[in-house]
Amino acid sequence: METVSYTHLRNHLKSYLDMVCENHFPVKIERNSGDDCILLSGDDYASLVETMHLLGSLETTEKILKANKRRELYDLEEVKATLNL
Incomplete structure (x- = not known):
């Protein structure tokens, strides 16, 4: 699973959404608060x-x-x- 910062994800949102939906690769989003999130396709x-x-x-x-x-x-x-x- 790829890990990216919130800022990096925001700057490349379309490419990450495409990757997650087309290739079924989840992405871990690291936040400054320490509360990480996972981006998954529907x-x-x-x-x-x-x-x-x-x-x-x-x-x-x-x-x-x-x-x-x-x-x-x-x-x-x-x-x-x-x-x-």
Whole structure:
């Protein structure tokens, strides 16, 4: 994660907004007060909130972990053979 000062961000705001939205790179903004902020795209923020909501429930987290354990992994050659490719 790139870290920039508030002044630097203000002087280059458009390029940082483009970078954050297009490349999904968060930016840490350092302030003189010591209260740093993070600049995220709207999509990344929504994803983070959804993840926190899902993992906030112990029951949901357990279901996700169980489903992940049941997941089977296949080699590319196995998939090709199964699909007759």
